[in-house]
Amino acid sequence: MTESWAVDDGSVGEVLLDTLRAKVSEGRLETWLASSSGRKLAFVTNAERAMVVLMEGEDDAGEHAVDPGAEGWSGGFVLSNGQYDEYPDVDTVPLEEAFRIVDHIVRTGSWPADARWAVDR
Template sequence: MIESWVVDDGSSVPVSSEVVLETLRARVGRRQLETWLSSSSGRSLAFVTNTDRAMVMLLRHEGDPGEHAVEPGAVGSSAGFVLSNGQHDAYPDEDTVPVGEAFRIVEHIVSTGSWPSDARWAADR
């Protein structure tokens, strides 16, 4: 069975790898900086951005600490990650990636179900 993804906002319309970036960019343009995608296999994919950097997390199931994209050696931290509940977060830059890389990672996961082979990520389990 091929895994399908939907934006976790009550929509039941699948989001393919061909349109997921357009969907994310449109949401960011509306200042919706947090997007969760749910898969037909029960996994969740989170994309949270401050428009310069993004936190990308992949969870196996509800309650799973998951894994997230990293940029080892990045120095500093970035603020401006606004969650849908209004919370404003800051993250160490090594725990986020540049937004262009985040888009690439999300597109690849939606397309193949796994991290790109050249992406760096850390398990939080």
């Protein structure tokens, strides 16, 4: 069976990435995706960089996309509960790269071969 993904608002399939982009443009900076196999994909952005975390299930610490050469910190990652987060830039990726990573995971079930990620388990 092929794994399918849905955005927390119910969007699925080819419209998923369009939905994610629209949410960011509307200032909704946290999005969760769930797969038919129980995996979760978290996407939190400040509209410039994004934290992308892939988890095997609810209690999994998962793995997240990284930008090994990045320096500094970025703020403005606002969660749906109002929490304001800052992350080291090394633990986030530029927004367009985050969209590319999410699209690849949704289409193939795995990280892009050229993406970097850190295992948090």
